Amino acid sequence: MYLFVIDHPYHYEAENLCRVFFPFDKVVTLHALQDADEPQARTVYTALEAGRYVVRIHDESGETVRPSPQAAEDEYGLMALLFSALRDHTGKLPRWGMLTGIHPIKLLRQLTERYGAAEANRLFREKYFVSEEKASLAARTLQAQTPVTADVGENDYSLYISVPFCPTRCAYCSFVSQSVEKTKKQIPQYHALLLQEIKATAQCAKSLGLRLRAVYVGGGTPTTFSAEQLRTMIQTVRDAFDLSACTEFTVEAGRPDTIDREKLLALLEGGITRISINPQTLQDNVLRNIGRRHTAQQTVETFQLARDMGFTNINMDLIVGLPGDTYESFCDTIEQVIRLDPENVTVHALALKRSSRITQSGEVNRAHADAALADRMMAYAEKRLTEHGLTPYYLYRQSRMAGNLENTGWAKPGYVCAYNIFTMDETETVLACGAGGVSKLKDPYSEDLTRIFNFKYSYEYISRYGEILERKEGIGKRYEQFRKRIC
Template sequence: MNLYVKNHNFHFELENLTRLFFPNEKITVIRDFSEPQPPYIYTEVSDKITISVNIGSFNKSETAVKKLTDDDNELVSAQLLYKLLCDFTGLTQPWGILTGVRPVKLLRKLAEESNEEQAVKKFLNDFFVSNEKTALSRETEHNERKILELSRPESFSLYVGIPFCPSRCSYCSFVMASIERAEKLIEPYTKLLCEEIKRTAEIANKLGLRLETVYFGGGTPTTLSAEQLDTVLRTVNKCFDMSTCREFTVEAGRPDTIDSAKLFALKENKVDRISINPQTTNDEVLKTIGRKHTAQQFFDAFELARKCGFDNINTDLIAGLPTDTPESFKNSLDSIVRLNAECITVHTLCMKRASRLTTEGVTLDLQQARDAREMLAYTQNILGQNEYIPYYMYRQSRMVGNLENVGWSKRGFESLYNVYVMDETHTILACGSGGVTKLKRNNPDYLERIFNFKYPYEYIDRFDELIQRKSGIMQFYGQ
């Protein structure tokens, strides 16, 4: 699809909006042209705003009075384009013209600028967000608020990345290495990771920063052996001031990496929250997406974690997986609810460019979108009935049905880290390959990033250079 742009610089948002209606097509932005060639979308801001859609037999235009600011012109252009594309496709989008990652943060910002009622009206009337998604955003924002209020100017969270997995899932695009290919890297990686944790703790302690949460992600941290896990966890507990830490989470995501020795290592090292993530409890769907475990292994791992004393367990499900059906998804969700998991995070399948699904040519279709929307509607209904509350939310591009990811929890079991990282509340110090340190300053709002190397072999080979980058933390805080 060709997107013609004349006399404005907000093509990025219009491109993202176009992609909602044409998820399987390449969107080409064209600025240098004499006459647009159909099929096309044409956008112009001159003495007025003009948006045209010419595709097949559909050829319609909308115009509006030019506004005073670029922001207003961008909003009106998006509104006109959205209405034309809805008319052309016969579809509406649950999130209207919103394409950003953090709708809850946007709602909060708008409420702070005026009030909550005005913010809600803007979601509904200006952004065309559905009543259902607006209400979900509002409830999530209310539940986030008390968590955000715990953070102080000197607060930070620690992220530790373990970039290894038993295998790569078909939908995954994270930088990770399967243990079949990278087993020899695990030991040297673990040794250097402990060194990076020590150096990072020295900086945090010098600056007098206050540790709020710790989160081990990946990859799958429990790909490490029990001894390796113990070593890394002990390093964190030894080097950081843990007296203020409110939450210590480890993603024990893949059930086939969990055993009693690893759970014991987690428990001994003060980990108080874990994730065990089936994504689905349908064995056929698990095979389709490349998960090398069964649903029964998930149930066994969950039971083992309970026996080992874990009373705060999150489970992840994904709506819209290949070959999954609304009925199968409902069965998966019902089975998780029966386990009485403290947190249930429901993602929507995202067709990431680097994933195997995308590279093998799997595309999105209208029926998938309808199914995913039915799955999430059921999720909201059932979890609400069972006293789960939505406490954080984010969105991604190329999501099936243009939907969202929502963390649900029993009240009092909300993951603080998830809220802090999604809201960009305070500094996140990251260790490990693929980690991104995010340095946060308030008044005025400012975020600075320090990137670690993405790949494990690069992390190992260029470790000294990585450590030098950590000096940027001291510089940011003026020391």
């Protein structure tokens, strides 16, 4: 489809909104009518004309024209106009209304801080057109995360460590994750440099007087490291950082085919407080469809092994919308997970990323094509996890998600993962180590965030490691600016 963006700067927001309504269209954005060189089945025209916004949608179902009743004001004015035109043209009512951002709970928090909970809820419903059930989910999530975010001090931060290797690449994956077969040789060198970067980051945090609250090792699949590599990585963190205020240390064990007793022992003896064992699904046919080499039974056995060895805080990730999964099989997975009784369950809606194998091969699974099915699956998860005593505590969204839904972390009382809240609410600084890591420096006195990127791929990380250390110098400089501004 063509999206015309004429004489206004809001192309990014307009594209995102178009994708909500037409998730399978390729959006080609043009800034002048004469640039349209090939006829398209659908056009969405947005423009500022004679001081007013106008939206025109044309496709095989007809034409909708929506001029703004008042003079053009801001981004919201145009997006609300575009949203109402798309809604009326398609007859679709997106559950999250016109919200397309990653962090809806952060927006709700900001509105709540400004106007109070009741007014924030009204604005969510009436200004942003969020459905009643999603507004309620957002309110529950905000309520659960507030005690954690309220406790953040101005010098607090979290540490993220990236291990961007996996045994195979899942069909839906777009992360920086390379299969071990292809990159095995890089692992020892990567590991050695990672330990150096961890030490350099600790030095930097120490010189700035920062206080570490949470450590999260993610990826990829960190347990592609050997038990010995895991031990030395954890020990390096323990030796380099002051962990006296750090209340959690998570390692995503991730895929059951990378976990064994020896690795779990390394994590346990290293004082890891939380691990993830991520089934995504407990249906063998679906596991095969997504390119996993393990069975559902292996996931269950790995979980039980971790429990027997003494892990008391385990997360399990699930995905709505995987190819081959049906409503019945998804519900069966939920029931199996509930029987295992993990402390955290994270339910994702499959996001079709451009670089994933599923997207590239053109496979479209039913739950992705059928928003109502994805919705039913998510509703079942929400109902059953609530009945089982879990509460939603962090939530985020991505573009092109099944059913235009969300990813939600659920926790038993007392088991929320603070790191997940900090990173999604952007409450405090996150210092990141490893390939694909992004340090986010939060100005403690405003909502400003500065990002410092590490190289994406492990081979770049290895070959240009010196540049990573140079970029780290930016952390100190930025903190100086934050602190100067307040003096």
